[in-house]
Amino acid sequence: MPRLQLSDGTYEYTRSVEDLKNLITNRLGSDVGYEIQELIEQADYTSRKVETDLDSYESSLESWNCAGNDILDIIDNLKSYISDAKKIDRDKLLSSLERIEREINNIM
Numbered sequence: 001m002p003r004l005q006l007s008d009g010t011y012e013y014t015r016s017v018e019d020l021k022n023l024i025t026n027r028l029g030s031d032v033g034y035e036i037q038e039l040i041e042q043a044d045y046t047s048r049k050v051e052t053d054l055d056s057y058e059s060s061l062e063s064w065n066c067a068g069n070d071i072l073d074i075i076d077n078l079k080s081y082i083s084d085a086k087k088i089d090r091d092k093l094l095s096s097l098e099r100i101e102r103e104i105n106n107i108m
Contacts, residue, residue, distance in 0.1 A: 067107045071100050 004012050004020075006027070014020045017040060025033025078096050082088060 063107050067103045070103050074100050074103075 002014055004014060004023075006012060012023050014023060021033060021036050021040065024036050074096050078093070081092065
C-alpha cells in the first residue's frame with residue numbers, strides 16, 4: 001500500500017488507482033478528477049490494444065512458422081525424390097512447387 005506525502009506534509013495511503021483518483025478529486029476538485037479518469041481510461045484502452053496486437057502478432061508468427069515447416073517438408077521430400085529417382089517426373093515436381101506456392105500464398 002503506497003504512502004503518499006502531500007504538499008501540506010500529511011500522508012495518504014492508497015490501495016488502488018481508484019483510491020488515488022478519489023484522493024486527487026477530493027484534494028483538487030472534480031474537474032481534475034474527471035481528467036484523471038480520462039487518463040485512466042486511455043491507459044486501460046492502450047493496455048487492451050497492446051494485448052490484442054500482441055495476440056495478433058503471435059498468431060501471425062505461428063502461421064508463418066507452420067507454413068515454413070510445411071515448405072521445408074515439401075523441399076525435403078523433393079530432395080529425396082530427386083536423389084532416389086532414376087527418372088524424374090516433371091508433373092510430380094510441378095505439383096510440389098505448386099504446393100509450396102499455395103503455402104506461401106495462404107500466409108501472404
